[in-house]
Amino acid sequence: MGNLTLSDVSKTYGGTVNVLNDINLDITAGELIVFVGPSGCGKSTLLRMIAGLEKITGGDLAIDGQRMNDVPPAQRRIAMVFQSYALYPHMTVRENMAFALKLAKKSKEEIAEAVDEAARKLQLTDYLDRLPKALSGGQRQRVAIGRSIVRDPKIYLFDEPLSNLDAALRVATRIEIARLKEEMPDRTMIYVTHDQVEAMTLADRIVVLANKGIAQVGSPLELYEKPQNEMVATFIGSPAMNLLPGKITGTGAQTEVTLDAGGKTLSNVPTEASDMGKQVNIGVRPEHLEATDGEGLFTGHVDITEALGEVTLLYFETVGTDPALIAKLPGVHKDRRGQQVSMTAAPEHVHLFHEGQSLLYR
Amino acid sequence: MGVDMAPALQGLLTIVIGIGACVAYFFGSNLLLDTLFPPRGPKAGRNTNIANLIRPWLFLFPALFALGLYLMYPVVETMRLSLTSRIPGGGYEWVGLANYAQMVQEPKFWEAMGNNLLWLLVVPGMATIFGLLAAQLTDRIGWGSIAKSIIFMPMAISFVGAAVIWKLVYDARPAGQDQIGILNAFVVWLGGEPETWLTIPFWNNFFLMVVLIWIQSGFAMVILSAALRGIPEETVEAAIIDGANPMQIFFKIKVPQIRSTIMVVWTTITVIVLKIFDIVFAMTNGQWGTQVLANYMYDKLFVARDWGIGSASAIVIMILVLPILVWNVRNARREMS
Structure with a gap:
């Protein structure tokens, strides 16, 4: 078990500063949920409220149907892995992992068994008698994970666990966490990150937090393919989705949009006759733009190219303060720099947003 | 001009x-x-x-x-x-360790040694414990900084000034008169007889130690408070999640992490204690069994004018302080790196 329910959960500091509002979320046992969002969106606060390190100032948190708002952290059957590892510097790896069990007055044999088992799982057996300062960053984070495992919690909480690691180690540790999850299919994991790749690769479902609330919950591909709003659309995917203003000039199963800058496009998002003339933003991901010789979505002057080998990013010259339009073309296209290029996109890749909300959801 | x-x-x-x-x-x-x-x-x-x-x-x-x-x-x-002795009428002569030999035969010297040991056992430990408690307790309350200032204030008073204050606290008037010493006033109020506290053998040492503890707790508090603040908050949070109660967090997570600072504070006060002079000089001048080494040295050097034994006792103090000082400096250096 390890079902977790958040109902109308809010967080207010000092009675006035509201950081989270009416969060509703059901997490099923065995899921790996990732909280993402721009910095300051409250994702870590939400995790800390689940952990019991922050007081819940509104709404209810329930684990397996039991209200947990006032239950001390140690009795919530949760474990937490911190970004800074938070190892006890004066204890050896073994003592670090055994600490919680010692406090719980478990027998010596039981503790030794649990610690050895966790150490074996995380390849820490050779380091059990070392102090944390004698370990590398990756090893320290493994000890922190091991400290969680020995307690056998129902819910694992990860607060940006890979942010302090270098790129190579980050990938390795990420895979390790994924493997760990596979070994414990009935344990729930909640993972906070600002790294999209971590979110997309690890998550069963992603919770995008923004503006004090949940912007969208869904599987990684759902968020990528069918973002509910402009916030999610531009947050998921890198580089961010291009947004271009226009007006609906044709409705039906397919929608025709005439862009403010000229140019026309079709979208597979269906609209009704009453939508005619509505001001919308069309959204197209950089990887869905294709160069065309004919009439396209837009034509622009390529300001900068970034050849990454497998793909090339084209940055179009901007008008005013608008964010630059970006196209991602397969292959190498350094020669496009300085050229006028027309871009088009297939109707199934054109998203429509009216007042920030996707027209797909209504 | x-x-x-x-x-x-x-x-x-x-x-x-x-x-x-x-x-x-x-x-x-x-x-x-x-x-x-x-x-x-x-x-x-x-x-x-x-x-x-x-x-x-x-x-x-x-x-x-x-x-x-x-x-x-x-x-x-x-x-x-x-190592010398004054020849009456002028001049010096080498006497080897004779001064030391004579000194160790004096009961007053051993009284001073014993009392210094007693001070050593009580004062650094108590001052550090009180300082640590004050640091921890004032850390989380709104008026903590005010409390800290008050606890730290005795540090701003000279030892002699502090001795005068406490002499007044211990002051005794004959029974029946109004007691101006707060301790006796309290005892009388409870229905007891006034005591001349500073003349009670053995225990008067502790009444003197209270003064130094009172002063040094503030010092210990300030240093340890800074050290406590330096402890990563996450280690405390991890301990909370691991199920530690506040006592366990304090003793098993916080104190071990500031152990080296505690040792620096403890040794610093130890050195002060070994050299303690002013408080004893101003309050009892070593009478009633309260002699300490530094006051003994002063007695020999400037009262009895016995430069030989006075210098010998000074050397004894230095030899006692030196190893602690060296260890303290090393510790502080390791702390910095």
């Missing part, structure tokens, strides 16, 4: 001359060095190297000289004095 120049003006002049002399010394010596080994001409490179070897010593010289004059010379001289 007369000799009866205003003291303030005199002070100012001294400062100006002093600083001027310093500047002149550094500037002039540097200039001299550059003239002797000019960093130009055919030997520019060699000259620069030589000058760079000499320059640090040039700049260190005033400090080394002052330290030598005011620190090293007295130590050597005290050592010499402790």
Whole structure:
């Protein structure tokens, strides 16, 4: 078990500063949920409220149907892995992992068994008698994970666990966490990150937090393919989705949009006759733009190219303060720099947003 | 300009001359060095190297000289004095360790040694514990900084001043009169008889120690409070999640993490205790069994005018302090790195 329910959960500091509002979320046992969002969106606060390190100032948190708002952290059957590892510097790896069990007055044999088992799982057996300062960053984070495992919690909480690691180690540790999850299919994991790749690769479902609330919950591909709003659309995917203003000039199963800058496009998002003339933003991901010789979505002057080998990013010259339009073309296209290029996109890749909300959801 | 120049003006002049002399010394010596080994001409490179070897010593010289004059010379001289004896009528003679031999036969010396040991056992420990408690307890409350200022305030009082304050606390008037000492006033209020606290053998030592603990707890608190703040908050949060209660967090997570700072505080107070003089001098002057080494030294040196034994006791104090001092400096250095 390890079902977790958040109902109308809010967080207010000092009675006035509201950081989270009416969060509703059901997490099923065995899921790996990732909280993402721009910095300051409250994702870590939400995790800390689940952990019991922050007081819940509104709404209810329930684990397996039991209200947990006032239950001390140690009795919530949760474990937490911190970004800074938070190892006890004066204890050896073994003592670090055994600490919680010692406090719980478990027998010596039981503790030794649990610690050895966790150490074996995380390849820490050779380091059990070392102090944390004698370990590398990756090893320290493994000890922190091991400290969680020995307690056998129902819910694992990860607060940006890979942010302090270098790129190579980050990938390795990420895979390790994924493997760990596979070994414990009935344990729930909640993972906070600002790294999209971590979110997309690890998550069963992603919770995008923004503006004090949940912007969208869904599987990684759902968020990528069918973002509910402009916030999610531009947050998921890198580089961010291009947004271009226009007006609906044709409705039906397919929608025709005439862009403010000229140019026309079709979208597979269906609209009704009453939508005619509505001001919308069309959204197209950089990887869905294709160069065309004919009439396209837009034509622009390529300001900068970034050849990454497998793909090339084209940055179009901007008008005013608008964010630059970006196209991602397969292959190498350094020669496009300085050229006028027309871009088009297939109707199934054109998203429509009216007042920030996707027209797909209504 | 007369000799009866205003003291303030005199002070100012001294400062100006002093600083001027310093500047002149550094500037002039540097200039001299550059003239002797000019960093130009055919030997520019060699000259620069030589000058760079000499320059640090040039700049260190005033400090080394002052330290030598005011620190090293007295130590050597005290050592010499402790090995000599004054011949009546003038002059000295070498007596070897006779002063030490005579000193260790005096019961007052052993009383001082014993009391110093007692101070050593009680004061650093108590001051550190009280400081640690104050640091932890004032850390999380709104008026903590006010409480801290009050606890720290005795540090601003000189030992003699503190001794006078506490002498008043322990003051005793004959029974029946109004007690001006707060302790006796309290005892009488409870229905007891007033006591002359500072004359109660053995226990009067503790009444004196209270004064130093009162002063040093503030020092310990300030240092330990900073150390407690330096503990990563996550380790505390991890302990909360691991199920530690506040006591366990304090003793098993926080205290071990500031252990080296605790040791520095403890040893610093230990050194102060070994040299303790003012409080004993001002409150009992070593009577009623409260003698300590430094006061014993003062008695011998300036009251009995026995330079030999006085110097010998000074050397004993130094030998006792030295290892702790060395250890303390090492600890502090390790702390920094």
